[in-house]
Amino acid sequence: MPALKKESETALLRRTTKYQPPGSWRTWLIGRPLRTADAPHQTIGKAVGLAVFASDALSSTAYATDEILFVLAAAGTAAFVYALPISLAIVALLAIVTLSYEQTIHAYPGGGGAYIVARDNLGEAPSQIAGAALLVDYILTVAVSVASGVAQMSSAFPFLFNHRVLLAVAMVLMMMVINLRGVRESGAILAIPSYFFLGIILLTVGSGALRYLMGDLGIVENPPHLEKEPHLQSVALFLILHAFSNGTTALTGIEAISNGVTAFKEPRSRNAGITMIWMSVILGILFFSITFLTGKIGAIPSETETIISQLARTAYGGRGLLYLATIGGTTLILIMAANTSFAGFPRLSALLAEDGFLPRQLTYRGSRLVYSRGIVALALVASGLIVLFGASVNTLIPLYAIGVFVSFTLAQAGMAHRWWKVGRLRPGEEATERGSTLRYEPRWALKMAINGFGACCTAVVTLVFAVTKFHEGAWIVMFLIPLLTLVFFAIHYHYRDLAARLSLERYGAPGRVTRQRVILPLSGVHRGTLAALRYARTLSDDITAVHIGMDQAEIDSLRRKWESWGDGVRLVVLDSPYRLLLEPLLGYIEEIAAQRQPNEIITIIVPQFVPRRWWHNFLHTQTAMWLRLMLLFKPGIVITDVPYQIE
């Protein structure tokens, strides 16, 4: 046994590795690796903030009206008149939710998504439900936005319609690569498409409105055919509610600013709040005007031509340059909307992983300082959805927005509870929670009422969703969110349990190892075996070489060789009448292990030769690998590989 050196102090060295990742195809695709210290810290103003955060919300105007009409079409085109009152109701809901979220922004200046608000105010289970709901909806945002973007493009260029799945998947993969490179979310570049869309869509709606007022708007020329045969049913309440559910997709994305408050310039809560109100006003006006004009021109919902396309070519009197600009702008904003999910999904999943509800690997920031694994996961799942649903917006919509409204409800309920807690504080008193600081606020009761009312409204809408869209596919999401929540808790339980079992608290250090027994399995006597024997000698005197014998001639030859090369180490030959290799060896090791003393350790030394080419491994039974896998589960046994490189 080596003598022990007792030191009173532990030497600590710190070194910076000079390792510079080499260039490869990955460098070419996503750019050279960035140092952790290179992480950017940049804030943005209101104008750029609007451009960055509004794309998700504004882009929903590209399909919300279509989706209302698709439902109403079941009762014939006459039912289209109901679209206008429905959109008014949606705008009212928008106002309520905006007011609610504006309060959240001020309460959580450090960023307060539904996950954090629910975690701090409602507890673990609701926050995990919110997390699951949001993750599901991030995925759907990518699928729906990209599918709608492709639908816009194929409205202008019908030959694209047959390739829409391919086109959509290609777009998702392109976005994946761009996000793996790590796009700076801030920056004027991203503002250009948003403002371009805003300009062109306002021009389109404005021209339409002007021509309507002047009385020469007319109706859509050659509208697409109504795809579903109307049942000529009476317009029941269910149908209206169903159309309303579909239309509320217009609200998706308005929560984005509340997640990204930290990106704004100081005073950030104020700037973010104002930006959010601007955004909601623009969204409300746009959505209402589009629905209004759609009714006037008699547009027909269709998989082959979007409402925006029908509106633009009617407003501009043909498929001219302005028409193409409208389609282009709409496609761009939809892609930008999908892109916001590529920022949100990885960040949220990293947050969940940090809290121990998702695999820890998701917190790892890749070579470009982004959560690469989350980005790749999102792209893969969204592409899968697109393929599964044939890139049809109309088929994806029933799954969409439920997650968003679940998270709206939880966030507002959490806020209401927060105000109640604020009301319990004395004036001037402060209380710190994980995500924010509570300060006394005299008007807490009013604010609680606003958030409470918001929560009730969105809860009712969620219920309406569940009922009206259940059979169309909403059941998938309603099944998925609780399932994911359960998975999150199973993961959490594992991490907590593991930490407890590895913890050093109340841990009595085990005694010193005083005896080493070494077992050296042999398949033959060769240079690799001798290298292992040489190593074994450094560990202990108590070495047993073990050979599993199947063939007498082989055993005899091995014995002869061992006598001259085995350095006097004892050899045990185990007969294996059933020609099994691992089982008799494991049986023998177990027998030895059963007689183990507390301070004794058994080391299995596995000679492993390393062939020069990877495919050579197929030419050898990977006994070492299997042996290791099976021995890992036996306590008190250490496995040592002595590699012998074939040169």
Added chain:
Amino acid sequence: MPALKKESETALLRRTTKYQPPGSWRTWLIGRPLRTADAPHQTIGKAVGLAVFASDALSSTAYATDEILFVLAAAGTAAFVYALPISLAIVALLAIVTLSYEQTIHAYPGGGGAYIVARDNLGEAPSQIAGAALLVDYILTVAVSVASGVAQMSSAFPFLFNHRVLLAVAMVLMMMVINLRGVRESGAILAIPSYFFLGIILLTVGSGALRYLMGDLGIVENPPHLEKEPHLQSVALFLILHAFSNGTTALTGIEAISNGVTAFKEPRSRNAGITMIWMSVILGILFFSITFLTGKIGAIPSETETIISQLARTAYGGRGLLYLATIGGTTLILIMAANTSFAGFPRLSALLAEDGFLPRQLTYRGSRLVYSRGIVALALVASGLIVLFGASVNTLIPLYAIGVFVSFTLAQAGMAHRWWKVGRLRPGEEATERGSTLRYEPRWALKMAINGFGACCTAVVTLVFAVTKFHEGAWIVMFLIPLLTLVFFAIHYHYRDLAARLSLERYGAPGRVTRQRVILPLSGVHRGTLAALRYARTLSDDITAVHIGMDQAEIDSLRRKWESWGDGVRLVVLDSPYRLLLEPLLGYIEEIAAQRQPNEIITIIVPQFVPRRWWHNFLHTQTAMWLRLMLLFKPGIVITDVPYQIE
């Protein structure tokens, strides 16, 4: 360092393991494991021998005539008259090959397949070509025989036609399971279907012949439609040769007895030789009569009804019991024929593996004493072929029989060379080769002429095959056989090279290890880490714990814990600015390894905690696994896993 015990003698212990494999689903499927000592040794007589070995050869009468007619049909039904002279030529070829092989049986009483004959007389390359050709043809025998068996069944029960691929694959898998159980090849059980087929087919042919002689045979009622539109081309030589090529599939399987001489009772060469001549006579008569009667009844080749079916219902005047017995008997013999491949393929591949031309794993006999891996490989590849070719005999045939004729040619050429060597011996002199013993033989020149003529004939037929069936698919096999031969040699080179590099000849034993340096990578300080540290202390005083630091807070916490638990061992923290884990660690280890002295060894101790459920592994980065994979290639480094089981 432990003191060294010098012993003059090596202790050798021998133990029989009591390990009895436990029952499992495999036991249920393929039966309880057998001991090596349980291997059966049983010999058979001529009558059973005929039944066992003739199925492959005789079964080809079930499709050989069809395949001749399929080709001739290209020139219209009038060309069918050429079938009779073609079949006469094939019977003549059969006689030549039989004569040739009869001599092989006497020369190789220990079993002399083409592989062994070529190996002993022509050298390595021709023997590997023969091996590749035979392996390819074993696979095709399974595919063609099973496909033809299914075609017989669907002739009687047409509704089966649409499920033929599924049916054929199910049959192959069933045969795989039966063969994994290890059917005794000998035994009267196997004789029953063979003799049943022989009886019923002779009755069918006899009835047909009798009715023809009495003039009331008539022609096929409702014959199937001719599937290909005839081109009304003149009957060119090419077409005749093509039809001949297709017809020679009748000869496949006649070599079976020469491989299995050892199975016969003594005097085994004589018994095997006589059996082979019987078999050829029966085959010749059957094939000729079927072709003859086919012409008389005006049968039409078709994918939906076989010639045997048309002949049987014409001979018996309808689809009665005797008709069904004929179909049943034919199907049975075809399945038996496929079954012979399940015996031959694994045995030949084990032979090649023993010689080091295929992966050694193929020599492993499974729990039922059969070469399980070869059986499974054959079933998988044959099933793949069946699916690929839609279980159509007519599509598979162009690939078939080329391998057999290549091996015929090589075997007969080898035999001719062997007689030449015999001619060089003095009377009474003997010479021993790997597979047989050469003895002087006065009539060596005549025997050499017979084998030489056989070789020439089969070589010419092989050429005719290659030319006439090239564009139909023969090119696949003509490409595959050389490719496989190359792969065999690549494998052989690897094994030979490896043996040389591991060999202890002219090997100077390396010096003793005098110094151990231990590196202990740490991700955190917990019970698992401490177990690894405890083990490391038994190896050396020179221990360095290494932590890859990415986060300052984490580094500080680790340092504090290490100061109280690290037992004074020095800790090196490597900064990783690019957030990489393995690369900086590997860089550090390489640096240490570069300073290694000749008798120093570096041990990397990897603490590895073993979670309780396998899926928990997805929740942890498998650093230990990656580290091992990357370190395996660095000389002078030993990797030790210290598992810590979470209970």
